[in-house]
Amino acid sequence: MSDFPRWKYWLVGIVMVLGIVYAAPNAFRPQPAVQIVANREAKVDQALQKQVAGDLDKASIPFQDISIEKDRMLVRFANTEVQLRGSDALRVALGDDYTVALNLATTVPQWLQAIGAHAMPLGLDLQGGVHFLMAVDQDAVLQKQQQRYLDDIRSTLRQKQVPYDVVSLSGDGVQAVFKTSADRDKALDAVSGDNTDLNITTSRTPGGGYALHAAIKPDVLDKLAQSTITQNVTTLRNRVNALGVSEPLIQQQGQTRIVVELPGVQDTAEAKRVLGAVASLEYHANDESVNPQEAARTGNVPPDDRLYFTKDGQPVVLKKRVIVSGDELVDASSGYDQQTGLPNVNVTLNSTGARKMLDFTTQNVGKRMGVVYIERTPVVKIVDGKEVHSSKTTETVLNNAVIQGVFGKKFQTTGLTQQEAQTLSLMLRSGSLAAPMDIVQQSVIGPSLGQDNIKKGERAVILGLALVLVAAAIYYRLFGLVADIALVFNLLILVAIMSAVGVTLTMPGIAGIVLTLGMSIDANVLICERIREELRNGSTPLASIRAGYEKAWHVILDANVTHLLAALGLITVGSGAIKGFGVTLFIGISTSLFTSVTMTHAITALIHGRRKKLKTLWV
Amino acid sequence: MEIFHHDLNIDFLGMRKVSIVISAILLIVSVWAITVKGLNYGLDFTGGILIEVNYEQPVDVGDVRGALEKAGFEHAVVQSMGGTRDISIRLQPPKATDNKESPDQVAGEVSKRVLAALQAGNPGVKLAQPPDFVGPEVGQELKTSGIYAAIVVIIGIMFYLWMRFEKRFAFAAVVSEIHDTVITVGIIALVQREFDMTVLASVLAVIGYSINDKVVVFDRVRELFRLTRKAETPQILNRAINNTLSRTIITSVFTAITMASLWLFGGTAVHGFAITMLIGILVGTLSSIFFASPLLLWFGVSKTDLMPVTKENPELARRP
Numbered sequence: 047m048s049d050f051p052r053w054k055y056w057l058v059g060i061v062m063v064l065g066i067v068y069a070a071p072n073a074f075r076p077q078p079a080v081q082i083v084a085n086r087e088a089k090v091d092q093a094l095q096k097q098v099a100g101d102l103d104k105a106s107i108p109f110q111d112i113s114i115e116k117d118r119m120l121v122r123f124a125n126t127e128v129q130l131r132g133s134d135a136l137r138v139a140l141g142d143d144y145t146v147a148l149n150l151a152t153t154v155p156q157w158l159q160a161i162g163a164h165a166m167p168l169g170l171d172l173q174g175g176v177h178f179l180m181a182v183d184q185d186a187v188l189q190k191q192q193q194r195y196l197d198d199i200r201s202t203l204r205q206k207q208v209p210y211d212v213v214s215l216s217g218d219g220v221q222a223v224f225k226t227s228a229d230r231d232k233a234l235d236a237v238s239g240d241n242t243d244l245n246i247t248t249s250r251t252p253g254g255g256y257a258l259h260a261a262i263k264p265d266v267l268d269k270l271a272q273s274t275i276t277q278n279v280t281t282l283r284n285r286v287n288a289l290g291v292s293e294p295l296i297q298q299q300g301q302t303r304i305v306v307e308l309p310g311v312q313d314t315a316e317a318k319r320v321l322g323a324v325a326s327l328e329y330h331a332n333d334e335s336v337n338p339q340e341a342a343r344t345g346n347v348p349p350d351d352r353l354y355f356t357k358d359g360q361p362v363v364l365k366k367r368v369i370v371s372g373d374e375l376v377d378a379s380s381g382y383d384q385q386t387g388l389p390n391v392n393v394t395l396n397s398t399g400a401r402k403m404l405d406f407t408t409q410n411v412g413k414r415m416g417v418v419y420i421e422r423t424p425v426v427k428i429v430d431g432k433e434v435h436s437s438k439t440t441e442t443v444l445n446n447a448v449i450q451g452v453f454g455k456k457f458q459t460t461g462l463t464q465q466e467a468q469t470l471s472l473m474l475r476s477g478s479l480a481a482p483m484d485i486v487q488q489s490v491i492g493p494s495l496g497q498d499n500i501k502k503g504e505r506a507v508i509l510g511l512a513l514v515l516v517a518a519a520i521y522y523r524l525f526g527l528v529a530d531i532a533l534v535f536n537l538l539i540l541v542a543i544m545s546a547v548g549v550t551l552t553m554p555g556i557a558g559i560v561l562t563l564g565m566s567i568d569a570n571v572l573i574c575e576r577i578r579e580e581l582r583n584g585s586t587p588l589a590s591i592r593a594g595y596e597k598a599w600h601v602i603l604d605a606n607v608t609h610l611l612a613a614l615g616l617i618t619v620g621s622g623a624i625k626g627f628g629v630t631l632f633i634g635i636s637t638s639l640f641t642s643v644t645m646t647h648a649i650t651a652l653i654h655g656r657r658k659k660l661k662t663l664w665v
Numbered sequence: 666m667e668i669f670h671h672d673l674n675i676d677f678l679g680m681r682k683v684s685i686v687i688s689a690i691l692l693i694v695s696v697w698a699i700t701v702k703g704l705n706y707g708l709d710f711t712g713g714i715l716i717e718v719n720y721e722q723p724v725d726v727g728d729v730r731g732a733l734e735k736a737g738f739e740h741a742v743v744q745s746m747g748g749t750r751d752i753s754i755r756l757q758p759p760k761a762t763d764n765k766e767s768p769d770q771v772a773g774e775v776s777k778r779v780l781a782a783l784q785a786g787n788p789g790v791k792l793a794q795p796p797d798f799v800g801p802e803v804g805q806e807l808k809t810s811g812i813y814a815a816i817v818v819i820i821g822i823m824f825y826l827w828m829r830f831e832k833r834f835a836f837a838a839v840v841s842e843i844h845d846t847v848i849t850v851g852i853i854a855l856v857q858r859e860f861d862m863t864v865l866a867s868v869l870a871v872i873g874y875s876i877n878d879k880v881v882v883f884d885r886v887r888e889l890f891r892l893t894r895k896a897e898t899p900q901i902l903n904r905a906i907n908n909t910l911s912r913t914i915i916t917s918v919f920t921a922i923t924m925a926s927l928w929l930f931g932g933t934a935v936h937g938f939a940i941t942m943l944i945g946i947l948v949g950t951l952s953s954i955f956f957a958s959p960l961l962l963w964f965g966v967s968k969t970d971l972m973p974v975t976k977e978n979p980e981l982a983r984r985p
Contacts, residue, residue, distance in 0.1 A: 171934065179803060300806070314795045486800035488772070489715075502932035509930055510923035517919060521666050553934045554863055560927045561870060561942065564920030565877070568912075571919070572881065575912045582671060601884040604829055605877045608822045612873030615818030616866065619810055627866040631873070 050651040058648040061640065065535055068542035071154040071165040077110075078129035079151035080136060082119040088143035090119050101139040107132045120151050126493050147291055148310035166545045167293070168309075169552030169626070172500050174493035175309040176317055180282075180483040182302050187274050188218060191262060194376050194396055195244065196220045199237055199260065201397040206236045211255055219244065219261035223251055230256040271301065278483060279304055282321060304483070314490055327372030330364035331406070332414035332446065338363045354418060356443045364416045364443070369406045374399030380467040383460055389467040390458045397455070404454035416446040417470075445470055503556035510560045511537065514567055522574045524664035528649045529570035529642065536566050536641040540634045547633075554627040562634030568605070569642035573598045577665050587660040595647055602643060609635050669911045677906045678899040681959035688844060688956050695851020704854050705742075707861030708755055710808055712801030714772045716754045716779050721789030723749035729783065736782030744859075746933060751793065754779060772798040811865045818869065819843070822876050830883060831971060833964040838879045841957040845875040849945045863938040871945030874920070878913060878953040885909050886961065890971045898967055902958040910954065917950040 082098065084090050095112050098121060102109050109132060111122040121136070123129040129148065137146045150173075154165060170177055192215050199220055200213050210233065211223040222237075224230040230248060237260060238246050244260040251257045275298050282304065286294045295307040311317050333351045340346075342361035347353050354362045377394040395403055406415075420441045447459050462470060514533065518526040540562065544551065577594035585593060613635060616628025654660055677684075708715050729752055730743045742755040756775060776796040783790045819839055826835040849871050853860055885905040893901060921943060928939035 179800075181800070303803075487798065487803055488795075489797035490794045492794060499932060499934060502930055502934075506927045506929075506931040506935070510926035513922045513926060514919050517922060521915065523666075553931075554866055554938070557863065557866075557927060557931065557935045557938045560923050560931070561920070564923035565874065565916075567919045568877065568916045571912050571916050575909075575915075578671070579908075601881055604884060605880040608825055608876045608880055609873045611821040611825060612818045612869065612876065615814050615821060616869050619814035619817055620866070620869075623862040624811070624814070624866045624869070627863075627870070631870065 050647060050655065054644065055648055055652075058645050061539065062535055062645075065539035065542045067158070067161070068163045068546050069538045071152075071158055071163045072541055072545060074153040074155075074165065076150035076152055076165065077122050078124075078126045079120050079122045079149045080129060080133045081147045081149035082121070082136065082140065083117065083145045083147070084143065090114060090117055090144075094119060094144075098136065098140075101136060102132060105131075105135040107135055120149065122151050149293075150310075162546070164545055164548070166541070166549060166551040168496075168500075169550045169555070170307050170309060170491050170496075171553045172496050172503070172551060173309045174491050174496035175307060176311050176314050177308075177487070177489045177491075178306040178317075178321070178485050179299070179487035180278075180304045180306060180321075181486045182271075182274055182278055182304070182483050184271060184302055187270060188262075188267065189215075191267075191270060192218070192220060195241070195260060195262065197397045198241070202236050203233055206232065208233045208236060216259065217261060218267070219259060221260070222258045223253075223255040224258070225255065227256045230258055233258055275302065275304065282306060286321070303486070310493070314488065318485065327375065328418045328420065329369040329371070329403075330416050330418055331367070331369060331410065332416060333363045333365050334413060336363045354416070354441060354443045356446065362416055362443045362446050364418065369415070370395060370399045370403055374402075378471045380464075380471040383458065386460070388460050389462055389464040390460045391462065391467050391471045392456065392458050394456050395454070400455035403457070404452065407449055407452045407454075411449055411451060414446055414448050417444045418442070419444050499553055503553060506560055507537075507556065507563070510563055514563060518567060518570070522570070522665055524653070525570070525574045525577070525646075525650070528646050528653075529567060529574070531649060532570065532641040532645045533563065533567055535645060536634070536638050537563060539637045539641065540630075543633050543637065544630065549629055549633075550626065552623065552626045554623040555630045558627045558630030558634065562631060562638065565609075566634065566638030566642055569598070569602045569638060570646060572602055573643070573646070574665055577663065581663060581665070587663045588654065590663065591650060591654065595643070599643065602639070606635055606639055667911070668914070671911070673907050673910065674903070675907060675910075676903060677954060678903045678959060678962065680955065681962070684955035685959055688952070691848050691851070692844060694855070695848045698851045698854040699847070702854050702857070704850070704860040705857045706804075706808075707859045707864075708797070708799055708804075709862040710804040710860070711757065712799045712804040714756045714775050715797040716756070716776045717746065717793040718752050718754065718780070718783060718790050719793040720750045720752065720787065722787075724752065724787065724790075725749075726752065728786065729754070732783055732786040733779065736778070736785075738779065738782070741779075772796045807862070807865075811869075814869055815846070815872065818872055822872075826880070826883075830887060831966070833961065833966045833970065834883050834887075837957055837960040837964055837966075838876060838883065840960055841879055841952050842872055842875050844956060845945065845949045845952050846872055848948050849941065852944050852948075853941060858940065859937060861937055863935060864941050867938045867941035867945070870942060871949065874942075874945060875949035875952070878916075878949050879957050881912060882906060882909050882953055882957060883961070886958070886966075887971050890968050893968075896968075898962055901968075902962055906954055906958055913950060913953055917946050921946050 082090065082094070091114070095114065098112060098119065099109075102121070107123075107128060109121050109123055109128075111120075113120050113122075121132060123132055133146055133148055140146060152159070152165065154163070196213060196215060199222060203210050203213070203222070208229055209225065210229070211225060213220065213222045215221075222233060224233060234246060234248065237244070237258070241260070243263055243266045245263050247259045247261070249257045249259065279296055279298060283294075283296050286296060286306070286308065291308045291311055293309060295305065297305055299305045306321065308317055333348065336348060336351060338353070338361040341353050341363050342355075345353075347363060350366055351363050352366055354364055356362060374396050375393065376396050376399075378391060380389065380391050382388065383390045418441055420439060445459060445462070447461060459467075459470070511533070515530045518529050518533070520526065522529065537559070540559065544555075549555070573594050576598045577590050580590035580593045581587070610632060613628050613632035616624055617632060620628055654663075726743050726745050730741065733741045733743065733754065738756060740757055744753050744755075745751070746753050756779070773796065776792060780790070780792055819842060822842070823835045823839045826838050846868060850860075850868060853864065858864070882905055885908055886902060889896075889901045889905055889908075924939045924942045924946065927935055928943065931939060
């Protein structure tokens with residue numbers, strides 16, 4: 047047909063092919079597997095492969111395949127039940143040198159993966175797992191900061207020798223009371239000179255004293271709350287990694303909450319213990335009289351010292367005495383040194399910590415000082431059928447730097463890459479500041495329920511699709527069949543885009559897909575009704591097709607734009623289930639505009655376009 | 666194949682007094698159901714503890730409820746989860762106490778007490794999985810964000826229609842859209858179906874669906890107004906409804922088919938969604954035919970509102 051340009055045929059053809067290719071990975075079911083990743087100096091190699099195979103054989107657990115992919119090893123199993131047994135057995139056999147995690151190994155062929163075609167990740171409701179919603183205790187954050195300013199103000203007043211009656215916590219800040227207004231003014235100068243984060247006001251107390259009220263500025267508090275959440279997310283991520291869960295979801299939700307989703311995990315109690323682990327931080331002096339390599343080799347360490355390892359496995363010998371510990375650390379942030387422009391980490395200690403640090407550094411300029419990160423994770427083991435509670439402590443040296451000068455309250459660590467500086471500052475903060483969190487929502491979805499949901503979802507999609515296909519073909523005959531082709535491709539392209547974008551498929555998402563199927567046929571109904579009308583009015587078949595598409599286009603556009611607006615509302619305002627549904631609906635309506643108008647037009651033109659003497663239309 | 670003959674000319678506008686009265690009654694009943702009876706909010710919204718238990722033998726929901734009441738759990742919502750052996754029990758969160766227990770611990774304790782109460786009557790019962798719980802605060806937030814979502818969507822659509830059509834069309838569309846949404850939610854409240862997250866998503870989808878329907882009818886109204894030289898507004902509206910009637914019904918049937926298959930085969934997780942959507946499709950279709958256009962007439966829409974602006978250009982009018 048002359049009014050249908052050639053490039054549009056090509057466009058339609060290319061989109062059809064792309065739709066098929068990028069939707070294809072979803073047809074390959076992922077296989078239950080166990081992922082093994084090395085900790086510290088352990089290696090994932092052929093030897094480990096043999097060991098794993100041997101261990102599994104010994105426990106008589108059947109596995110299908112062991113493969114090494116980059117720095118991880120994947121052991122594939124026939125079903126989830128064997129997978130769970132296998133991961134338990136391997137966790138015991140491999141010990142602390144390796145992290146063993148449940149995983150779903152993809153079975154998508156290499157060439158599809160190479161062009162970036164992946165299957166949609168499945169939501170918890172389809173895969174099974176635990177979901178937590180945790181709330182950060184904002185009051186605790188505020189109180190900690192108040193306490194910090196209280197200490198600060200008190201020591202400032204002492205330093206400047208301003209006599210005061212009392213310094214106490216009040217509201218969202220600190221209140222200091224003085225006998226005379228002269229004292230208060232002196233204090234005002236001293237305190238406001240030191241702190242730009244405070245709103246300082248003055249008043250008279252009922253008792254006749256002169257009060258100075260220092261409130262933490264709201265934007266400072268907001269920033270603090272945000273950084274607390276970020277820290278906690280990082281801390282949780284580290285802990286979940288230790289738990290050995292592949293592809294966990296840990297993200298901020300709203301202002302004060304964090305969502306944690308652990309696919310595959312069934313034991314909520316274990317997960318909660320790990321998430322609630324306690325971490326702390328200590329500064330230790332180096333013992334320079336000992337050669338760390340030598341000590342690591344022989345195991346001989348002086349009684350006052352201890353041998354530690356850094357993250358990359360380097361030995362460090364530190365004195366046992368703690369200079370400053372994490373609860374004396376107030377803040378740590380990464381940035382750039384003002385003089386050299388090199389990345390650094392700025393650390394702020396509270397007044398007691400500052401005093402100890404000052405004492406230590408005056409005597410030890412030029413020597414090294416190490417930061418030790420200690421994490422205690424409660425562990426439960428079953429011994430003789432009884433639960434035995436113990437805790438596992440991991441201690442790592444985060445950083446070991448030379449002391450360049452005398453410092454106290456504030457100091458900086460340099461000699462790091464920007465990446466290292468950021469990580470160190472986060473670890474320093476998460477080791478010390480991590481605000482307490484409460485689990486405010488918890489749910490568990492069993493793996494069999496997930497399987498069941500997938501099956502039901504699939505059945506609903508297929509049946510819904512089949513019924514609409516038949517109904518359309520009966521009602522609109524040939525044009526119905528054309529619409530059917532478009533509808534099938536709409537489903538394929540919708541799935542392809544969802545896969546390419548990486549939308550997580552959930553049950554509400556499936557409901558969205560089914561709904562889209564029903565509604566995207568609407569455009570074809572509008573077109574077919576128009577064509578029928580034109581025929582009735584006496585137009586020739588070809589003219590009817592042209593007029594039908596032309597006239598229907600405006601109403602299709604208006605109807606779909608309003609519909610897209612509704613979907614957009616669901617995405618922007620909703621969260622969780624509503625959002626997943628909205629995203630599906632949005633993509634589905636957009637793709638349906640293409641498939642049910644452009645694609646059907648191309649097919650119709652292909653069928654009827656060349657037949658100049660077309661007498662009747664099968665519509 | 667044709668279900669409706671194309672020359673069909675039913676006088677829908679002639680029935681407008683009846684249809685508006687029916688709509689008004691439905692609206693009043695719905696508002697009454699929502700405000701007085703209230704929605705049977707799911708765990709997502711109320712906050713609380715969800716305990717799922719599994720019996721060895723088939724069990725009567727009434728017996729479970731009785732056992733719980735005897736143990737002092739008076740407002741528990743007991744539902745069968747398909748089959749007669751799996752039961753879900755929903756409890757309101759216990760009154761906030763001054764002790765420092767986390768909601769997590771509370772849920773653990775409550776589930777133990779519930780299980781003990783059930784085992785007293787029937788020892789063959791066990792927890793199907795650890796209890797789920799939702800803090801009431803989270804639920805409140807969801808409720809607010811759901812209402813915001815609805816308002817944002819409605820305002821956005823009204824703005825778009827105002828731009829593309831005319832303000833009377835925008836108002837009529839939005840009023841009938843609110844009408845559809847309120848009646849859909851009203852029916853859910855009336856039959857006390859559980860109102861959870863997926864139902865909310867569905868209600869929001871009904872808003873999108875219902876507007877789709879109205880836009881198609883209004884588009885035809887606009888077209889007819891522009892094409893016809895002389896016609897009374899009620900006649901135009903009637904013709905528009907009749908012309909689009911076939912499409913209105915067919916699209917509804919197609920969408921209803923998919924939702925029915927979701928309802929039949931999609932499992933309990935999407936039951937609420939599918940049913941709400943089915944109700945919404947029914948209400949939306951009927952209101953597109955009987956309610957939206959009378960509203961348009963009532964708002965006083967006329968031919969002059971829709972003529973392209975250039976024709977009203979005084980420059981042109983003055984030319985001979």
